Each structure stands twice: as C-alpha cells, then as structure tokens.
Amino acid sequence: MSVRIGVITFPGSLDDRDAQRAIRVAGAEPVALWHGDHDLQGVDALVLPGGFSYGDYLRAGAIAALAPIMSEVKDAAAAGMPILGICNGFQMLVEAHLLPGGLIRNAHQQFVRRDQRLRVENADTAWTSDFSAGQEIVIPLKNADGGYIADAETLARVEGEGLVAFRYVGVNPNGSLDDIAGLTNERGNVVGLMPHPEHAVEPGFGPDTSAAMRSGVDGLGFFSSAIAAVVSAAA
Amino acid sequence: MPTIVVDVMPKAELLDPQGKAVQNALHRLGVEDFGSVRIGKRFELTVDGTVDEALLEKVREIADDVLSNAVIEDVVGIEVVE
Numbered sequence: 001m002s003v004r005i006g007v008i009t010f011p012g013s014l015d016d017r018d019a020q021r022a023i024r025v026a027g028a029e030p031v032a033l034w035h036g037d038h039d040l041q042g043v044d045a046l047v048l049p050g051g052f053s054y055g056d057y058l059r060a061g062a063i064a065a066l067a068p069i070m071s072e073v074k075d076a077a078a079a080g081m082p083i084l085g086i087c088n089g090f091q092m093l094v095e096a097h098l099l100p101g102g103l104i105r106n107a108h109q110q111f112v113r114r115d116q117r118l119r120v121e122n123a124d125t126a127w128t129s130d131f132s133a134g135q136e137i138v139i140p141l142k143n144a145d146g147g148y149i150a151d152a153e154t155l156a157r158v159e160g161e162g163l164v165a166f167r168y169v170g171v172n173p174n175g176s177l178d179d180i181a182g183l184t185n186e187r188g189n190v191v192g193l194m195p196h197p198e199h200a201v202e203p204g205f206g207p208d209t210s211a212a213m214r215s216g217v218d219g220l221g222f223f224s225s226a227i228a229a230v231v232s233a234a235a
Numbered sequence: 236m237p238t239i240v241v242d243v244m245p246k247a248e249l250l251d252p253q254g255k256a257v258q259n260a261l262h263r264l265g266v267e268d269f270g271s272v273r274i275g276k277r278f279e280l281t282v283d284g285t286v287d288e289a290l291l292e293k294v295r296e297i298a299d300d301v302l303s304n305a306v307i308e309d310v311v312g313i314e315v316v317e
Contacts, residue, residue, distance in 0.1 A: 059304055066301065095304065102306035104245075105252045149249055149307060175250070 003028040003230045005223070006043035008073070010035040010064045014051035015086065015198060022198035023047070026223035035067040044230040045082040045126075046073065048089025050196055060103060060145040061091030070096055082126035082226045083190045087143055090182065090192030099183045099192050100158055101150035106143070107175025115207035115216070116141035116195050117169040118181050122162050125188035126229040130221040137218035138207045141173055141195040148176035161186065166193050197222040237282045239294050242312035243303045244275035275311070278302050286315050
C-alpha cells in the first residue's frame with residue numbers, strides 16, 4: 001500500500017517542505033495540508049512541522065493550536081492516527097493539550113542550533129518503533145523556545161508512565177526539566193520533540209558522523225516507524 | 236469605551252528567563268535594589284457595548300483558555316477600566 005502522510009502548513013511554518021521531502025525519502029507519499037481547512041484529505045498519518053507560526057505571538061504554537069484544522073487533528077489523535085509534532089509542531093501539540101506540560105524560552109535566552117545527541121527512551125510509539133530503547137541518535141536542533149517544563153505532579157506522571165520519548169544526552173541545550181527532548185501520549189500515536197528528524201534523512205545533508213561529513217540519517221527512523229505503524233494497522 | 240484589562244504572569248515557581256535577563260542588566264547598571272524582576276503580559280480588550288456579568292464570565296474563560304497557558308502561567312488580574 002502507498003502510505004499517505006499529511007504535513008500541515010501554518011502561517012510561519014518553515015520546515016513543511018523539508019518534512020514533505022523526508023516523507024518521500026522514507027518511501028511514503030507526502031500530502032500538503034492547510035491550517036485553514038477542515039480536511040485531512042484522508043491521510044494515514046500527520047506531521048506538524050517546525051517554524052515560527054504567527055511569529056510566536058502570544059506563546060509559541062498557541063495561535064496555531066487554535067487553527068481550524070486542529071479540530072480534525074484532535075479527532076484524528078483520539079482515533080489513534082500517528083501524529084508527529086516537530087519543534088513548533090511540538091509546541092502546538094502541548095498548547096492543544098495533546099501532550100502534557102509546556103515549552104518556554106531557553107534558559108540561556110539564546111537561539112540554539114546544534115547537532116544534538118538524543119537517547120530514545122520509548123521505542124514503543126508509532127514514530128520510534130524502528131529504534132531500540134536506549135539507542136542514541138544525532139539530529140539537528142534549532143529553536144529559541146525549547147525549555148520543557150511541567151509541574152511536579154505532571155513530571156512524575158510523565159516519567160512514571162514512560163511518556164518521555166527522547167532525552168538530551170551530553171548537553172541539555174535549553175534547560176529542559178529531566179533533559180526531556182520529546183514526549184509521547186499514553187497510546188503512543190502522538191509524539192512531539194524539539195529536534196528535527198526531517199533534517200537528517202539524506203546523506204550529504206545531515207549531521208556529521210564518524211564515517212563522513214553530513215552523512216547522518218538518524219531521522220529516517222521516525223518516518224519509517226510511522227509507515228510501518230500504518231501498514232500494520234491496515235493489515 | 237470600556238476596556239477589560241487581563242494580566243498574565245509566569246508561574247512564581249517557574250524560572251522566568253526574560254525577567255532574569257532584565258535583572259542582570261539592572262545589576263550591570265549598578266541598580267541593586269531589586270531581588271528579582273518578572274515579566275508578564277497585559278491584554279486590553281476593548282468592549283463595543285456594555286460590560287455585564289455574562290461578558291466578564293466570557294473574559295474569564297478566554298483568559299484561562301487562550302490568553303494564558305495554565306501549565307506555565309497564572310491569570311493574576313481581570314479589571315474593567317472605563
């Protein structure tokens with residue numbers, strides 16, 4: 001079957017085309033979706049891409065989380081559709097209460113861009129099943145509002161229920177509590193993270209590795225995992 | 236026209252990087268009188284008609300659901316200014 005993965009473009013999205021390309025590289029068909037529509041065009045999975053929707057006005061991701069298409073996104077999340085929020089998309093998912101906690105300005109107040117090492121903490125989600133628990137990956141990180149926070153009760157629940165999907169390794173680039181880089185919901189279909197898997201899917205354009213410059217393709221596993229999840233759900 | 240002012244502040248227990256940066260700048264200027272600086276947001280909602288209890292209830296809802304994020308912020312004031 002040909003798996004169709006939608007990428008929603010919001011006003012101020014930057015990485016929607018990169019996400020579409022990553023989906024194509026991984027072997028699925030990308031479908032461009034628009035924030036102002038009430039139509040997911042029958043896609044099998046969804047990506048909320050990075051960028052600076054509405055210029056980060058109000059709070060990062062807050063206005064986009066109120067976009068018309070988000071009512072369909074919430075329904076799809078409840079129905080179990082694989083949904084990935086990257087960077088600004090992650091901020092939208094927490095603002096839409098599809099993932100717990102919040103994201104605030106980096107503790108050092110700076111925009112940060114680096115190739116970031118992460119540990120996959122939960123390999124049982126729709127977007128991480130092609131990794132193994134404890135596996136370390138390197139993908140680019142680039143944001144100003146990436147500090148993950150939650151109250152003590154929420155943090156205890158997130159940790160206790162295994163909802164931490166990714167943790168920063170080596171360097172905590174933004175002051176996130178418990179080095180949290182990404183989360184999953186209880187069901188494992190909704191995943192969000194600050195770093196950018198879509199920028200590490202093609203040799204020549206990814207992070208450096210010990211083998212060769214720019215050869216890192218650790219981001220591919222996100223998309224291949226979702227494709228596998230859709231295929232197995234349809235079988 | 237009446238205006239409803241909504242004030243939102245980052246939660247006291249969470250770090251406020253913006254406020255901290257301003258406090259550090261004040262210290263550099265030699266201002267040592269303030270233990271901390273915190274930065275919040277002020278929303279001014281201009282009312283086309285009159286303010287009644289139903290409208291204030293709507294403002295309370297909007298303040299909680301849209302103007303603030305309860306995870307990271309508190310609504311610290313809703314005030315009608317003529």
